[in-house]
Amino acid sequence: MPLNVMCMPNLPAFERLQALGVKRISMGNFLFEGMYGQFAHVLQNVKRKGNFNAVFEPC
Numbered sequence: 232m233p234l235n236v237m238c239m240p241n242l243p244a245f246e247r248l249q250a251l252g253v254k255r256i257s258m259g260n261f262l263f264e265g266m267y268g269q270f271a272h273v274l275q276n277v278k279r280k281g282n283f284n285a286v287f288e289p290c
Contacts, residue, residue, distance in 0.1 A: 233254035236242070238261060248256065269290065276285035 234252045235255045235257060236248065236253050238256055238258050242248070242256075243251075245256075273285045277283055
């Protein structure tokens with residue numbers, strides 16, 4: 232059976248996981264939550280600053 236793991240902070244590098252037999256790394260909803268948090272931050276800055284500059288600032 233293939234070995235699957237969930238992405239977590241401080242997870243070893245992909246190369247190490249592959250050497251350990253990991254076949255798949257699941258991200259669950261962590262990626263979506265991170266993107267949504269950044270999206271909310273940008274929208275707050277747009278509202279607070281009264282312009283759209285935050286939309287074009289690098290992350």
